Amino acid sequence: MLDIRLIREHPDVVRRDLKKRGTAEKERLLDGVIAWDQEWRTAMTEADALKKRRNEITRAIAEAKKAKKDTSALQKDATELPEKIGALDAKSADLETRVRNGLMRLPNLLHESVPVGKDDTENVEVATWGTPRTFDFELKPHGELLEALQLADFERARKIAGAGFVYMMGDLVRLDQALLSFALDHLVKVGFTPVFPPYMMHRDAYEGVTDLGEFETVMYKVDGEDLFLIATSEHPIGALYKDEIIDEGQLPLAFAGISACFRREIGGHGVDTKGLFRMHQFNKIEQFVFCRPEDSWTWHEKLRANGEAIYRALEIPYRVVNVCTGDIGTVAAKKYDIEAWYPRQGKYREVISCSNCTDYQARRLNIRAGKVGGDKFTPHTLNSTAMATSRGLVAILENYQNADGTVTVPKVLRPFMGGQETIRAGTPR
């Protein structure tokens, strides 16, 4: 959420940003917000004047009663006030809600370095690492490979939960856990605190973290309860300090979230229709930071560096793109995607999304920082994937596939798998 004061004082800045995004609809919303805000303040000022009058009369009555004087004249004066005040309050409450709702639907201000573009094809490559391995055999689709090795059962998962779910088994489970442990260890080493968050959240908390209106159709909701399954641990961690004041001495706060993630979106897997690439449920280690405003751009680079370090350690080639206006979404001021190389698909695909949300998320969540009794400020929040195992697993299954249908375990993961060097077949069922 943008600061209404920014819109009042520098509407041109906000408008220029919306033009950069190319969203005419949001520009109209901005016009509405500006007009409603003006009307709101007018109505409120009128109501306040009447309330002042009411308070004066009320005090006069209290005084008169104390002095045992007659108060009927005063009470007569006050009789018509409640109705007028009520009408103005209702008007101003309605306008305030409109302003608030409008603000909640305006996107964050973009960082100046964000490229203009219509969709992900216009993201700008800013770094590459590694040389794609060449294969002298034809790579198997990872889904078929896993079924052949008895390590994943998509069919039975479909039977009991539908498409987009899987029973992972045997060494695939160990590989998944190894990826999680490796990524979590890496973050702990650089000072992050691990967090196992709730997997479900109330609507109001969710609205604080993101614009549910844009995502509700892809969220899982618990029937009959005000609970949404989390799409990422970014969300419960972001909401951790909702409605609180963080002591500024505590900043920066860096968390490594670990959780399953639930998303209804499912669609293209690229060249392979069956597989782990886009799932309704997957596991993820997430980086999340609360920091001082002046430090957030430094942190953004640190989170990106952590993500790159993890894929470098796995020896999987990747590139980094600066995500353009058409692909960046509502809450981020700037976003890097790290895209791993998928040899079977012959292209780079997103495995990490690294965002600086500046003060946008914190303001929606009513999180402030400072000293109690002292000046407060709105902290900045950042988030980045460290490891989403679904895509990480696919990257390994493609990049480390061998001609004999086995898969080599990346060196850095072996300590987490008892030194095992090769993925073995599971027990036939």
Add this chain to the structure above:
RNA sequence: GCGGGGAUCGCCUAGCCUGGUAGGGCGCUGGAUUGCUAAUCCAGUGCGCUCUGCGCCCGGGGGUUCAAAUCCCCCUCCCCGCGCCA
């Protein structure tokens, strides 16, 4: 799920019965004073606005009233006990 008790400013607490400007303590910030890592005193310490001023704020919403922290109704959450339970 049932019964009982609660929710007051960052934290703790008074006020509620009997309606009439929400008081105190702690912590924090600033200042005064004092030769000593201390004490004492003063002020500030929620939100909003078109800001010398005014309005709002007692978990949330509604009602009664000239006036509600206080009375009435609904809801949420927390605590204790019982029940159930992977």
